[in-house]
Amino acid sequence: MSLRRQLNAIKHEQFPWMLEVTKNAPQMAIIQLGAAFKNFFAGRAKYPQFKKKGKSRDSFTLTNDQFSVDGSRIRIPNLGWVRMRETLRFTGKIMSATVSRVADRWFASITVDTQDDSHLPRSENQGAVGVDLGVSALAILSTGESITGPKARKALLSRLQRLSRKVKGSENRKKTKAKLSRLHARIGNIRNDALHQLTTDLTRRFHTIGIEDLNVRGMVKNRHLSRAVSDMGFFEFRRQLDYKAAQRGGMIVVADRWYPSSKTCSCCGHKLETLPLAMRKWACPACGSVHDRDVNAAINLKNLAVSFTVSACGEEGAGLGRKLKTKPASVKQESSSKATYG
Ligand SMILES: [Zn+2]
Structure with missing residues (x-):
C-alpha cells in the first residue's frame, strides 16, 4: 500500500507515460513485487530483478474485476474491446488475464478455474x-x-547471428532490432512446438x-x-x-x-x-x-x-x-x- 502511495506521488512528474495506460497495470505489478520480496526474505528466491519498460517481455496482469471476455473479444481498461484470434477454450471461472507482448505480437493469457480434467487416456502402454x-x-x-530437433531452426539461427552483428552500429538500428526480436520469437515458437x-x-x-x-x-x-x-x-x-x-x-x-x-x-x-x-x-x-x-x-x-x-x-x-x-x-x-x- 505504501509503495503504491509513493508511486502515485511521483508518477506525474517522473513517469508521465504511466498516465497513458490503465492504472490497473502497476497495481498488480506492485502486488507481484510484494510476493517476490516475500519469497526473497523467506530464502525461497533471489532478489527481485529490475525490469524496464520495452526490454524483453512487457506484460501486465488484470484481475477478473478489471476486464471481461465476450466470445473472441476482451475488454481491457483504457483500450476497450480488443479482438482476439480465438475464443476462450475452457469453461469455468475466469480468474485473471496477463497481457504481454512478444516482438510485435500481443497475447492475452487468461487463467480459468476449471473442473479437474486430469485424466487423459494414454493411447499406448509401452511401460x-x-x-x-x-x-x-x-x-x-x-x-x-x-x-x-526441428531443422528449420538451424537456418534461422544463422540468420540470427548475422542480424545480431548488424545491430551494432547500424543506421536502422531500431528496424534491425525489431526484426531481431521477431526472429527470436519465431525460433522460440519452433523450439516450443518441438518440445x-x-x-x-x-x-x-x-x-x-x-x-x-x-x-x-x-x-x-x-x-x-x-x-x-x-x-x-x-x-x-x-x-x-x-x-x-x-x-x-x-x-x-x-x-x-x-x-x-x-x-x-x-x-x-x-x-x-x-x-x-x-x-x-x-x-x-x-x-x-x-x-x-x-x-x-x-x-x-x-x-x-x-x-x-x-x-x-x-x-x-x-x-x-x-x-x-x-x-x-x-x-x-x-x-x-x-x-x-x-
Ligand atoms: Zn558391461
Whole structure:
C-alpha cells in the first residue's frame, strides 16, 4: 500500500507515460513485487530483478474485476474491446488475464478455474522408457529412437547471428532490432512446438519415464554444452513432462545429477572411471558390450525408473542389485505418481 502511495506521488512528474495506460497495470505489478520480496526474505528466491519498460517481455496482469471476455473479444481498461484470434477454450471461472507482448505480437493469457480434467487416456502402454537429452539430437530414448530437433531452426539461427552483428552500429538500428526480436520469437515458437510434440508423445506412450536432473546452471558454464542446453530448453522440457504425466496418471522418475548414466554399462553394471564427452561409442571392458553413449545412458535411466516404481510398490529393487539414486527432490514428483499409486 505504501509503495503504491509513493508511486502515485511521483508518477506525474517522473513517469508521465504511466498516465497513458490503465492504472490497473502497476497495481498488480506492485502486488507481484510484494510476493517476490516475500519469497526473497523467506530464502525461497533471489532478489527481485529490475525490469524496464520495452526490454524483453512487457506484460501486465488484470484481475477478473478489471476486464471481461465476450466470445473472441476482451475488454481491457483504457483500450476497450480488443479482438482476439480465438475464443476462450475452457469453461469455468475466469480468474485473471496477463497481457504481454512478444516482438510485435500481443497475447492475452487468461487463467480459468476449471473442473479437474486430469485424466487423459494414454493411447499406448509401452511401460517404461529412459530419455537422454542430447547435445546433437533433441532426445535419445532407451528404445534406440533418436528424436532430432526441428531443422528449420538451424537456418534461422544463422540468420540470427548475422542480424545480431548488424545491430551494432547500424543506421536502422531500431528496424534491425525489431526484426531481431521477431526472429527470436519465431525460433522460440519452433523450439516450443518441438518440445510439446516430444513430451506429448512420451507421456502418451509410456507410463514411467526416467530422466536426468540436469543441472542447467552448471552445464551452461561448460562451454561445449552451453549452446545446446539453452537452445533446447531443458527446464521447459521438465515442466511439460511433469504436468502431462500428471494428466495421464504417469510417473516421472528423476535421477540425481551425480547418477553416472553415461559411464555405467547398461548390460553388466560396470562403471567406467571417465568417459570423455567426445566419445560417442564405447566397449565395456567387463562384458564386452558395445554401447552408443546416449542410448546406453537412456537405458540406464529406464532401469533406474523401473527399479524405483518397483520399490515404490513395496518390493525389493527387481534384481538390479543397485540402490536407488533418486534424490528427495525427484520424489516430489509424487503429484504425478499419486494418481496411480495412491
Ligand atoms: Zn558391461
